[in-house]
Amino acid sequence: MATIGHNNINAKLVLLGDMGAGKSSIVLRFVKGQFLEFQESTIGAAFFSQTLAVNDATVKFEIWDTAGQERYHSLAPMYYRGAAAAIIVYDITNEDSFARAKKWVLELQKQGNPNMVVALAGNKADLEDKRKVTAEEARAYAEENNLFFMETSAKTASNVNDMFCEIAKRLPRAQPAPNPAGMVLVDRPSEGSRAAASCCS
Amino acid sequence: MPSDTGSSAPHHDLDPEPQSVEEQLASVTLSVSDGQPSTHQETNGVVLESVNQNTQLVMEEQLQHISVPAGEIDEVRESADRGVVWGRTASEVDMDGLSSPSSSGYAGERGSSSETSGSVIGDVVEQDEIEETRNDVIVDEVSESRTPWLPAKRHVDEDDASISWRKRKKHFFILSNSGKPIYSRYGDEHKLAGFSATLQAIISFVEDGGDCVKLLRAGKHQVVFLVKGPIYLVCISCTEEPYESLKGQLELIYDQMLVILTKSVNRCFEKNPKFDMTPLLGGTDVVFSSLIHSFSWNPATFLHAYTCLPLAYATRQAAGAILQDVADSGVLFAILMSRHKVVSLVGAQKASLHPDDMLLLANFVMSSESFRTSESFSPVCLPRYNPFAFLYAYIHYFDADTYLMLLTTNSDAFYHLKDCRIRIEAVLFKSNVLSEVQRSLIDGGMHIEDLLVDPLTRSESSSHLGQHKPPTESLERLKEPYLGVGGPAGLWHFIYRSIYLDQYVSSEFSSPINTPRQQKRLYRAYQKLFASMHDKGVGPHKTQFRRDENYVLLCWVTQDFELYAAFDPLADKASAIKACNRVCQWVKDVENEIFLLDFIAPSVSFRYTLQE
């Protein structure tokens, strides 16, 4: 849940999507500013945190980078339960990964928190010559389903920070204030996180 | 990649001998289509061993129906009366092979998994003789019209690659009982459908006779089979390892698969016998190849015991105390390890953490690069603890070598475990455990050069593991390769396994056992010794003294411990025995540093003396 207090927002964010779509690469780009040509497949889920300054608030993202491998699909609710935001990632050079992304959208619509900010990321935008999924098609789908859409490249860093910033900005709006049911307000001690990055826009 | 031997590159096991068991198996299938009576019944080519021996009898009755191409294979006992069986199987597999590309899950999987295997195994090679064989069988049984359906890649010319595939000394396969490939050490599983069908046909033929195939010998090759419900495991090897050792390796491979999937994967086969399991193991090639690599360097794989990183007693106690603290807060197992060695380990039910589970868990964690990136929370199954259920593992690396695993049954425990880790990290840091761990990794464990001729002089020393040199000097020794010739009495190496503790300690390698190849050869020799000592019907006290051109091997088994020692091949028996007694005394003297002792089991006992 996104928890608000003193302009500090703690937000649980989950990345979902097909294996190899670039979830880990997007997170590593955002959290560590790195990109690996041979990023290993994630096992279970990896946890990261990163703080962003948006306008007058500070958003601390607690990020779950889940594994896209099929055997972990049934465990996904463990990671998206209670999330304030989700990024569903597909690979623009791979139609199956787009189909898989749509299944994740459906699953979140059925099981997820209705106030969740959901972003659709068409990753590997640097591979224009291998593109299989057009931006128009994805944007139309995103609009129909009330998702916020961006094409990203973890490799060139294009749109990666912007996407997290945009999510950060949308968080408070997605969180109508008086809704005590099921809300747990915990201010976790921030531990060893990098200096708060400041939002680009 | 874990490696004590210093060999980072995976072994390719190239066999200089071109005649391989795959070729011999190929001849078996080819002969079926001829349908002529056998004329070679008296020779010693392929021999089959099974649980009951009745298969053998059935086969002998049927021998007159077999044809054997002269010069290719001497005897084809196990292929009797199989024209129908082979044909049916081959056509089934043919159809599976056609359907799998479209049903093999999500795109991207093939790419990413071959990336993994490419970087780990090196050459990913394919075979072609199996395809040929299968096609030959199909020609007789199935209409020609199938051929155009075969994916084009089956006919790609890949001679060099296939020769290297056939020359591998040791293959491991996992397949389903319908003959679908699940895993292959070498080559792409999807292209091994025909070969899998051959293996499946052998197993199911014997099963149809109410028997269970264990072993097939063909020339210098052994084919070892292990049937685990709907999953079959097969090893084809010309390494001359004993059957029991190879079977143990197949058991570990099966258990490693359970670590990833649990035994509930069997249910998929109940629903659909043609279930394709490969997508479920996506991205795990590296886990299996690392395990298979460890068969040649990690004695834990045959000793069924774990080993500790040597540490001062107080250091290990400090680590144990904080882990215990955490375990009391609802963590099932808390394990701190450095590479494949245990720093400390506590648990709500410590006794039930089996050494094989630790081996497989450590292998799973160390071989998956993903765990090094950040803290992770992943389902894992400990097959000896409960093969049907997942536990949840919080995994965190403190540095490049040292990692913490906190296991729980509660899938919501991540934040609690993360808090536990923060507490543990603070204590480890404050009590210098992590720097001691790093120092121990550099210093190493027991060096045979430190085994004193006169045991009395050691009592004066209080240094690391009773070394009579200051630790700085042993650091120097590592920098410049030590040029001695082992310890006293020509002792080259030893392994001491404590039966009560489920732990072993192995001396550091030194000259002349200082290349990975020599180390592997020594482990294979120990492994053989272990298998022979654990043969059924062995009494509690037993010794073996073997001399060959490579070593003198001395093995001593009591109710409390097992000692395996290797000496110079010219070593004198009486002094070797003396050295073994001294090794046992030495182990006793430093047990606080080399073993994890903080539970009720008796410590290392020393009421034995080996006599000539």
Ligand SMILES: Nc1nc2c(ncn2[C@@H]2O[C@H](COP(=O)(O)OP(=O)(O)OP(=O)(O)O)[C@@H](O)[C@H]2O)c(=O)[nH]1
């Ligand atoms: N060219 C290009 N390659 C990328 C990009 N993002 C990721 N990759 C590559 O795609 C591969 C898979 O990326 P990962 O980040 O591991 O994908 P993932 O979604 O985390 O995969 P799983 O952990 O298996 O679910 C890696 O080899 C990356 O280097 C990108 O934006 N451009």
Ligand SMILES: [Mg+2]
């Ligand atoms: Mg990933």
